[in-house]
Amino acid sequence: MPTLQDVAHRAGVSTATVSKVLSNTPYFTDQTRAKVMQAVEELGYVPHLAARALSKGKTRIIAVVFPYLYDTLFSDPLVLRILEGIESETSRQGYNILLSTPRLNARGPDSHYKQLIQSGYIDGVIALDNVPFASVLDPVRKRGIPAVAIGYYGTDFRVVSDDVSGGFQLMTHVLGLGHRRVGIITVPFNIHYSIQHRIAGLRAGAEAVGVDFDAFPQVDGDFSTDSGEAGAAKLLDAHPDLTAIISLNDRMAMGAILAVRNRGREVPRDVTIVGYDDIPIAATISPPLTTIDQQAPELGRSAMRMLLDVFGNHSPELVKMPTRLIVRQSSAAPARWREEVATHHDSR
Amino acid sequence: MPTLQDVAHRAGVSTATVSKVLSNTPYFTDQTRAKVMQAVEELGYVPHLAARALSKGKTRIIAVVFPYLYDTLFSDPLVLRILEGIESETSRQGYNILLSTPRLNARGPDSHYKQLIQSGYIDGVIALDNVPFASVLDPVRKRGIPAVAIGYYGTDFRVVSDDVSGGFQLMTHVLGLGHRRVGIITVPFNIHYSIQHRIAGLRAGAEAVGVDFDAFPQVDGDFSTDSGEAGAAKLLDAHPDLTAIISLNDRMAMGAILAVRNRGREVPRDVTIVGYDDIPIAATISPPLTTIDQQAPELGRSAMRMLLDVFGNHSPELVKMPTRLIVRQSSAAPARWREEVATHHDSR
DNA sequence: ATCCTATAGTTAAGGGCTTAACTACAGGTG
DNA sequence: CACCTGTAGTTAAGCCCTTAACTATAGGAT
Numbered sequence: 223m224p225t226l227q228d229v230a231h232r233a234g235v236s237t238a239t240v241s242k243v244l245s246n247t248p249y250f251t252d253q254t255r256a257k258v259m260q261a262v263e264e265l266g267y268v269p270h271l272a273a274r275a276l277s278k279g280k281t282r283i284i285a286v287v288f289p290y291l292y293d294t295l296f297s298d299p300l301v302l303r304i305l306e307g308i309e310s311e312t313s314r315q316g317y318n319i320l321l322s323t324p325r326l327n328a329r330g331p332d333s334h335y336k337q338l339i340q341s342g343y344i345d346g347v348i349a350l351d352n353v354p355f356a357s358v359l360d361p362v363r364k365r366g367i368p369a370v371a372i373g374y375y376g377t378d379f380r381v382v383s384d385d386v387s388g389g390f391q392l393m394t395h396v397l398g399l400g401h402r403r404v405g406i407i408t409v410p411f412n413i414h415y416s417i418q419h420r421i422a423g424l425r426a427g428a429e430a431v432g433v434d435f436d437a438f439p440q441v442d443g444d445f446s447t448d449s450g451e452a453g454a455a456k457l458l459d460a461h462p463d464l465t466a467i468i469s470l471n472d473r474m475a476m477g478a479i480l481a482v483r484n485r486g487r488e489v490p491r492d493v494t495i496v497g498y499d500d501i502p503i504a505a506t507i508s509p510p511l512t513t514i515d516q517q518a519p520e521l522g523r524s525a526m527r528m529l530l531d532v533f534g535n536h537s538p539e540l541v542k543m544p545t546r547l548i549v550r551q552s553s554a555a556p557a558r559w560r561e562e563v564a565t566h567h568d569s570r
Numbered sequence: 571m572p573t574l575q576d577v578a579h580r581a582g583v584s585t586a587t588v589s590k591v592l593s594n595t596p597y598f599t600d601q602t603r604a605k606v607m608q609a610v611e612e613l614g615y616v617p618h619l620a621a622r623a624l625s626k627g628k629t630r631i632i633a634v635v636f637p638y639l640y641d642t643l644f645s646d647p648l649v650l651r652i653l654e655g656i657e658s659e660t661s662r663q664g665y666n667i668l669l670s671t672p673r674l675n676a677r678g679p680d681s682h683y684k685q686l687i688q689s690g691y692i693d694g695v696i697a698l699d700n701v702p703f704a705s706v707l708d709p710v711r712k713r714g715i716p717a718v719a720i721g722y723y724g725t726d727f728r729v730v731s732d733d734v735s736g737g738f739q740l741m742t743h744v745l746g747l748g749h750r751r752v753g754i755i756t757v758p759f760n761i762h763y764s765i766q767h768r769i770a771g772l773r774a775g776a777e778a779v780g781v782d783f784d785a786f787p788q789v790d791g792d793f794s795t796d797s798g799e800a801g802a803a804k805l806l807d808a809h810p811d812l813t814a815i816i817s818l819n820d821r822m823a824m825g826a827i828l829a830v831r832n833r834g835r836e837v838p839r840d841v842t843i844v845g846y847d848d849i850p851i852a853a854t855i856s857p858p859l860t861t862i863d864q865q866a867p868e869l870g871r872s873a874m875r876m877l878l879d880v881f882g883n884h885s886p887e888l889v890k891m892p893t894r895l896i897v898r899q900s901s902a903a904p905a906r907w908r909e910e911v912a913t914h915h916d917s918r
Numbered sequence: 919a920t921c922c923t924a925t926a927g928t929t930a931a932g933g934g935c936t937t938a939a940c941t942a943c944a945g946g947t948g
Numbered sequence: 949c950a951c952c953t954g955t956a957g958t959t960a961a962g963c964c965c966t967t968a969a970c971t972a973t974a975g976g977a978t
Contacts (some may be wrong), residue, residue: 224714225964236928241966260571272629273964275620276933294943296654306644309671318686320631321669323657338666342571342934364573379849454712473854474853480856503851506795506821540769552725556587573934584958589936597956623935624963690964 224265235260287349289326307522336361351376361533368532374415381525382539386415388514388545389423397431397557405457406440428558450477465556472497490554510550572613581609596882635697637674647849655870684709699724700763714733716880724761729873729889735763736862736893737771745779747903753805754788791822798825820845838902858898
């Protein structure tokens with residue numbers, strides 16, 4: 223492969239000149255520039271990134287860190303959407319993505335990852351950091367590498383989905399349809415931190431409507447469809463009068479739909495089901511799922527833009543990404559309510 | 571950050587000795603080794619990868635290249651599963667993944683990507699290469715970088731899913747259930763090369779059973795659920811006597827289920843639907859989908875192992891990953907057939 | 919005519935690591 | 949005792965690029 227030297231010889235100038243021309247440093251004539259560019263062209267010269275990295279101390283690589291915590295990482299469409307957003311912004315800015323999925327336990331991330339972070343290979347880090355008990359950003363902070371977290375932990379610079387608002391939108395939608403007997407499928411707090419915020423949003427939504435949130439039965443799932451089915455089964459068996467179930471992710475909501483059907487009832491005629499995340503499949507199942515769109519790609523793009531800000535020595539403020547309620551056919555007014563409305567309508 | 575020099579000073583030896591100790595080159599005493607290791611420990615020394623890369627010409631980075639061809643890239647669960655497999659093997663071997671998603675058109679991949687490939691940053695490439703009209707591996711080959719393709723194109727070293735066998739399994743399953751009026755939802759060949767092979771498998775399956783494949787109506791979709799619904803609608807309206815629909819991916823199959831329902835018919839009672847890919851959701855929709863498991867993670871792992879083989883100057887042979895037929899509730903014997911069997915049974 | 923400034927380009931050091939080539943020495947061999 | 953060999957460690961060049969510090973020159977101001 224041709225080097226800077228080769229280009230310099232061919233163009234009849236020094237390596238410094240070539241370097242400066244290529245980096246657009248001022249003070250050279252158009253003629254020189256042309257000579258250099260021609261030599262570059264003819265030789266097919268491409269700068270050697272490792273050499274540049276050594277010399278500049280910058281690699282143009284940013285690490286995208288998804289801790290490998292639970293098996294869901296690679297089956298979670300959300301992760302891919304976030305990655306998509308990061309990728310689009312990253313490649314637009316001429317950076318490269320090094321994908322790292324460290325194993326994380328209570329003593330912290332694995333040592334291979336820690337080495338990577340300290341190896342000088344990485345200009346910045348974007349991490350999905352959402353578990354309270356350990357952070358993949360500890361070694362990053364220690365090393366003083368610019369970092370942005372997508373989540374509630376890790377660094378000063380963070381992008382989060384507005385989970386409170388998402389929960390609020392979901393609850394007020396369901397209550398607004400007239401439901402008053404609502405079951406909730408959640409997951410234990412320690413699995414995913416944002417769940418706390420979604421619950422807080424649900425609670426705020428109930429309060430806004432003047433309904434006692436604590437009266438609503440709750441069961442724990444683990445994000446999986448199966449756990450959603452089991453959870454909904456438990457709810458429906460213990461509280462046959464439920465007219466709506468709020469599930470804190472779409473996959474559990476899909477399980478809940480199955481559970482309703484298995485009991486000979488229908489969605490949304492007998493039971494309204496709403497989910498959270500708006501995974502791609504949510505729009506195309508039967509019935510299409512009412513859910514919350516987290517705008518995952520935008521979350522990723524924001525994180526990258528924020529990282530660039532940090533590179534520029536700014537101190538960007540927390541970005542709270544708005545959520546959007548997507549109303550589809552899985553939610554409807556409860557039967558009794560519908561009757562009342564009909565009656566009321568008739569009596570006019 | 572401490573450097574090799576610092577370690578050398580502290581241990582009272584030369585930098586060469588430190589380097590050799592760390593790379594386990596023979597000819598040093600246990601005492602020296604201990605001194606060096608202690609200094610490393612005390613200083614928290616971690617080798618500077620850019621410097622090592624420059625000096626060795628190796629970076630321990632492998633590029634995972636997913637051409638950004640169609641919007642489905644980041645909503646395709648298969649991609650993520652393959653990535654999972656690559657990641658697991660890659661991190662086990664102490665390599666890092668640089669994720670690249672070049673924009674690809676008929677003139678080849680974008681120039682940022684080409685620069686990356688030529689930049690000396692990358693030891694090897696694993697690419698998803700499945701479109702006939704251009705290859706992301708062209709620049710890689712030109713540069714002589716070891717590469718493995720997951721797909722039908724690109725290099726001598728390839729890992730493919732055995733699409734022919736997948737098609738064969740699907741067709742013989744459907745015909746074996748007794749169906750003889752079968753519709754097929756496919757996609758145009760030029761979108762995804764493996765489709766040709768799946769079709770060839772379908773044909774072989776039909777021939778094995780002695781059925782005329784060309785008599786089966788076909789429609790084109792584009793992998794999306796919507797296109798599956800539209801395709802199935804077209805098939806069912808033009809051929810109301812169809813008792814089974816084979817869709818060449820799961821998302822289109824899910825659309826087909828909707829189309830069947832929209833016509834007041836049921837799956838699998840009236841129409842059998844089978845898909846391809848076994849995306850995570852396939853097991854949990856209603857009815858659970860009969861489909862083909864491509865073993866995507868294993869595909870990824872194989873690719874990485876093959877790449878290591880190429881590094882070792884071997885010439886690994888094509889790996890054809892077997893597919894597995896997953897029979898779930900969306901496929902069943904056709905109604906008439908069931909009657910006949912019942913009659914037959916009664917008459918005994 | 920002298921001095922200064924802005925422009926154009928060069929020289930050479932340095933970034934951190936690997937490794938070929940070399941030195942030094944202890945112990946074994948004839 | 950001279951010589952060789954295997955072991956232990958060192959020296960220094962090289963990987964390719966960037967950049968601070970420097971030189972050289974032309975033109976304008978005084």
